[in-house]
Amino acid sequence: MSEERTATTAPVRATRLAVVMLAATAAVIVLADVVTKHLAVAQLSHRAPPRLLGGAVYLALTRNSGAAFSLGTGYTFVFPLVSLVVIGWIGWMAWRLRSVAWGVSLGLVLGGALGNLGDRIFRAPGFLVGHVIDFISVFSNDGHVFPIFNVADSALCCGVVLAILLELTGRRRDGTRLRAPARAVGADGPAMGADGRAVGADGPGPAADGRGGTAGGAAERAGD
Secondary structure, eight states: OHHHHHHHHSOOOOOHHHHHHHHHHHHHHHHHHHHHHHHHHHHHTTSOOOEEGGGTEEEEEEEESSSGGGOOTTOTTHHHHHHHHHHHHHHHHHTTOOOHHHHHHHHHHHHHHHHHHHHHHHSTTOTTTOOEEEEEEESSSSSSSSOOBOHHHHHHHHHHHHHHHHHHTTBOTTSOBOOOOOOOTTTTSOEEOTTSOEEBTTBOOBOTTSSBSSHHHHHHHHHO
């Protein structure tokens, strides 16, 4: 009994592959975000936004004091605190992470949060209130069709969408998967006898001599 109790209460340990996938995904996103922001500032300042893919995408440099997709521009100081909470939560989850898919999802969110947090800390106008570099605009060159965003914003959204899909399909962060409970045997119909006939309220079961085991069968035998 004590051994079973110890087995069920033992803490779940993270697998190396899942944690490596989380860290690698986050590192790739941060690197891509830093490089593309540097290039955007160096190449797009003081020039008209380049038009790509027939006008589907424009590279329009802007500095955003709000959250992802220019939301909440009047509350700059709040977003670094939210990012720190998210980063701390992901770090805590990493200790029990056993799912590679969840590692990718959390890595995308972590990389996006770190990318924009770096702008909040190191860019003007100051510590924790720095403006985030955005430069990707779709279907317009000024963001009036869809808010201008960056690589970190895209990673955040993709990570959240992937997490929702994993939850909807029953995939847990500890590597297990929820499944629908099996239906009870006989729930959809009457039980079957050895000869393939239904046994239950819908009809009489066969008697030992092959005749119906009801009052009608008894009357038939009396007539014999």
